[in-house]
Amino acid sequence: MPKRRPPVVALLAACAALTLGLAGCANPASETGQTDDRPVVLTTFTVLSDIAENVAGEHLRVESITKVGAEIHGYEPTPGDIRKASEADLILDNGMGLEAWFEQFVTDLDVPHAVVSEGIDAIDIREDAYSGMPNPHAWMSPLNVQVYVDNMVEAFAQIDPAHAADYEANGAAYKAELQGVQDELVSALAVLPSNERALVSCEGAFSYLARDAGLTEKYIWAVNAEQQATPKQIASVIEFVRENDVPAVFCESTVSAAPMEQVVEATDAELGDVLFVDSLSEADGPVPTYLDLIRHDAAAIVAGLSGERL
Numbered sequence: 001m002p003k004r005r006p007p008v009v010a011l012l013a014a015c016a017a018l019t020l021g022l023a024g025c026a027n028p029a030s031e032t033g034q035t036d037d038r039p040v041v042l043t044t045f046t047v048l049s050d051i052a053e054n055v056a057g058e059h060l061r062v063e064s065i066t067k068v069g070a071e072i073h074g075y076e077p078t079p080g081d082i083r084k085a086s087e088a089d090l091i092l093d094n095g096m097g098l099e100a101w102f103e104q105f106v107t108d109l110d111v112p113h114a115v116v117s118e119g120i121d122a123i124d125i126r127e128d129a130y131s132g133m134p135n136p137h138a139w140m141s142p143l144n145v146q147v148y149v150d151n152m153v154e155a156f157a158q159i160d161p162a163h164a165a166d167y168e169a170n171g172a173a174y175k176a177e178l179q180g181v182q183d184e185l186v187s188a189l190a191v192l193p194s195n196e197r198a199l200v201s202c203e204g205a206f207s208y209l210a211r212d213a214g215l216t217e218k219y220i221w222a223v224n225a226e227q228q229a230t231p232k233q234i235a236s237v238i239e240f241v242r243e244n245d246v247p248a249v250f251c252e253s254t255v256s257a258a259p260m261e262q263v264v265e266a267t268d269a270e271l272g273d274v275l276f277v278d279s280l281s282e283a284d285g286p287v288p289t290y291l292d293l294i295r296h297d298a299a300a301i302v303a304g305l306s307g308e309r310l
Contacts, residue, residue, distance in 0.1 A: 036061055039089035039159055044099045045072045046280040047139055048092055048116065048148075050290045054174045055152045059163045063088075065102070068285075069254070072278045073223065075101055085109055090159050092116055092152065098136035114155035116148040123207045128222045135222075140277060141208035142178040142185075142294055149175050177291060185213050185298040189305070195244045196305045200237060200269070202229075202251040202260050205277045209297070216244075220259050229259035241267045248272040248304030254279065272304030 038061045043049040049064035056062055065081050066072060085091060088111050093099050095115035106113055122134035138144040153171040157164035189197055199206050199215040203223065210217035218240045220229045241249060241263060249264065250272045251257040257271065264271045275297045276287045287293040 040087065041090045041092060041156070042085055042088035043091075044093045044102050045278065047278070047290050047293065048094060050280060051116075051139075051145060051148055051174075052092060052152055054290075055149055055167055055171050056156060057163075057166055057170045059160060059166060060156060066279070068282055069279050072098065075099075077101055085111065090114065090155060092155065094136060094139065096120070096122060096134045096136035096138060097130075112155070112159060114151060116151045117144075118151050119147050120144050123211065125204065125222045130223050135204065135207045137205040137277060138208050139290070140206055140294070140297075141212045142182040143212050144208055145178050145290070145294075146175045149178075178294075181291065181294050181298060182212065185302070188298075188302045189213055189215065192305055196247055198240075198244055198246045198305075199301060200241060200246055200249040200263075201275065202255050202257065203277070205252060206275075215301075220263075234259055234262050237263050238266045241269050246305075247307055250275050250301070250304065252277045270304065270307075273300040275300060 038059060041052055041056060041060050041062045043052055043062065043064050045066045046064045046068055049062050052060075052062045063084070065077065065084065066075055085106065086109055091106060091109070091111050091113045093102055093106070093113075093115060095117045117136075117138050120138045122138070125131055125133050125135050139148065149171045153167045156167045160167075197215050198218060199210050200218045202220050204217070204219040204221070206215075206219075207217055209215070218237060220233045220237050237249075237260075240246070246267075246269055248270045249260055251260045251274065253274050253276050257274075260271060263269065276293045277297075280289065280293060281287045287296050
């Protein structure tokens, strides 16, 4: 969800200036010195990029607009981002209101576009300024990402029908891995007492994971807050944790854990290991791929709720 809308007209004008003389811009050379002529798939953030790479295999060049560690909700596109989008062969975005900053100019581009959350059974946000809007964090459920994969397979086959069978096979293999993560998470949580099957986080980014894993969800704020958490929000979480004797609470990598630390100080809960949502890490970090991200989060949640640490 955006904090403020960028001046798209000005950005487009700047982009036009940047791209003068760059029409038909050469594709980058590979490490062997050969030009990479593969179709370019541009995604809005790193999580989508990694999922797309697993489906694309060797046939497509997948890139992300935002970089590792970027806060996706309030990102503001640059003229360079718009130029990259105009030169792509396919644009993928999450949809569900996540990239409102992107929707402002993508409709004006003559580039195929696919919304990868198409077909997801959306969970509506229940409070704050975004009440009634769909929670956009659908990728936090491995079951939902299988829908993402199906949408990518279809979109890739449309721009590159010669390799449609490969995209189908890649997608099927990746979906099997996703189902394995889902099954492991549900199995690990099933042994916990009902009060311990509660996921308390800073942001309400885990609604889909909680629903599909049989967890009760509680959070401080619904969508990435523009301000610090309010005393009322923190008090509500403290009450929930006390009433349900929740053993661990969590916060995400892209936000401050200070509000949740107040919850910990006021209850018997421990602060669990950091969770990742909106961005992957660098290659040598803890979550360089989406499967690493969801496995890390699942392990952290299980470890925290069972009184352990990773």
